[in-house]
Amino acid sequence: MxxxxxxxxxxxxxxxxxxxxxxxxxxxxxxxxxxxxxxxxxxxxxxxxxxxxxxxxxxxxxxxxxxxxxxxxxxxxxxxxxxxxxxxxxxxxxxxxxxxxxxxxxxxxxxxxxxxxxxxxxxxxxxxxxxxxxxxxxxxxxxxxxxxxxxxxxxxxxxDDWFNNDLSEDDIKPIEKKLDSNKPTILYLPAWSHYSSIDKYLNTIRSLSNDYNIVVKLHHATFNQEANRLCKLLSSPELIVLGDYFDPLPLYKLADIVLVDNGGAIYDAILLEKPVIMLNISSQSNEYDILYERNRFHPDAEAVIIPTMNRPEELKSLITNNICKKAQLDDSLKYSLFFKTDGNxxxxxxxxxxxxxxxxxxxxxxxYDRAIKNVKDEKARKYIMDLKGSLLKNKQPLPSSKMDRVKRIIKHLFKP
CATH class of the missing domain: 3.40.50.2000 (Glycogen Phosphorylase B;)
Known part of the structure; x- marks a missing residue:
């Protein structure tokens, strides 16, 4: 099985x-x-x-x-x-x-x-x-x-279904019916916790509804453990809010531009070559992965793969200027990040x-030996050795209190 x-x-x-x-x-x-x-x-x-x-x-x-x-x-x-x-x-x-x-x-x-x-x-x-x-x-x-x-x-x-052109019309039509065909569609994919842009940008995004359809796809953690943010979103009639159960592929199909923040959705939008804007709420935005990878492959490049922003008041003009600009990578970077895009x-x-x-x-x-070999802290090494002996002897999970400690210790296992 x-x-x-x-x-x-x-x-x-x-x-x-x-x-x-x-x-x-x-x-x-x-x-x-x-x-x-x-x-x-x-x-x-x-x-x-x-x-x-x-x-x-x-x-x-x-x-x-x-x-x-x-x-x-x-x-x-x-x-x-x-x-x-x-x-x-x-x-x-x-x-x-x-x-x-x-x-x-x-x-x-x-x-x-x-x-x-x-x-x-x-x-x-x-x-x-x-x-x-x-x-x-x-x-x-x-x-x-x-x-x-x-x-x-x-x-x-x-x-895979996207690259095989195998999207179900049954998944697309229910959302399509809610859209005004005379307006472009914004797909907003916020992350959760302190990575999320909801608190900072929601009012600005709502204000765009006269000119755009706005579809919000919730992060699963917002859906099941952030009731305050969930209530804010659901009390916004200007937005089409979808739970974490919804297939993301039809949403990308309908989107004219994608708004992301400090979550993995940015890579999905780039992979599909969708116009994308990053609501860059991170105080360490210059360390965000895609910027790091761009600079590693193209240290002298001035062009930014995706537009980023820190001020909500800039959002409307940035959307206007980028709604027709696809996020594109050169072949070497695309292969390194995404390997094959053949639907297989x-x-x-x-x-x-x-x-x-x-x-x-x-x-x-x-x-466990592989992990212990890479421990750089003596206390952590001893603890992992004790953990190994305990688990292999008892063959049962540790109490949750000890498991939390294990997770903290294991963060120090591998050499940078």
């Missing part, structure tokens, strides 16, 4: 193309936790609410969803050890640390963000337990390889998953 671990609807779209080609595959919802209420962002969904919402979503997609009994990391781990051949994940979750004789394959859902740089690590603490990382392009794969991880570029499976990423991923001779499972001992 090949198991896709799905935390949110977005992961379904990440796995969709591979699931289509991979036989004997199913979806599994891992143990979920209640989203904590915060003063800044408001309340979030309960674990029960998230599970019911996601289960209903997957049921509507007509895929097989496995019930592994009590929804705990221990029960899930036992089930996977007994039944799974491959476990396909998008990121770390409590339960994979003690899998044996099961390959754990990670599909990245953005680019490796300066993964080897001290300024920003792309979830590197989550990856040492993986047998294989499959990335969009060589750029990301090489960054993971530099950490001693096994990685291969495969392309972006989310957009899902097939390539399936071939890797099925090729357990060339890419066999790495024994659990070796995974």
């Amino acid at each position: 090949n198991a896709f671990i799905c935390h949110v609807p977005f992961h379904y779209y990440l796995f969709k193309s591979t699931h289509k080609h991979l036989e004997e595959s199913c979806f599994i919802i891992p143990p979920l936790s209640d989203k904590v209420m915060t003063a800044e962002y408001g309340s979030g969904m309960s674990a029960k609410g998230q599970y019911e919402y996601l289960f209903d979503f997957l049921r509507r997609k007509k895929v097989k969803v496995i019930d592994y009994g009590e929804r705990t990391a221990k029960h899930l781990g036992n089930y996977l050890n007994q039944n799974a051949r491959n476990v396909i994940v998008s990121h770390w979750f409590n339960g994979i640390y003690y899998l044996e004789n099961v390959r754990i394959i990670g599909l990245t859902f953005s680019l490796a963000s300066l993964a080897t740089n001290e300024r920003k690590r792309h979830h590197i603490e989550n990856n040492f337990i993986l047998d294989m990382l499959l990335t969009y392009g060589p750029n990301s794969a090489n960054k993971y390889k530099d950490q001693g991880l096994r990685a291969l570029p495969v392309g972006n499976p989310i957009f 990423a899902g097939k390539r991923i399936t071939e890797v998953i099925m090729n357990d001779k060339e890419y066999p499972a790495i024994p659990v001992n070796e995974k």
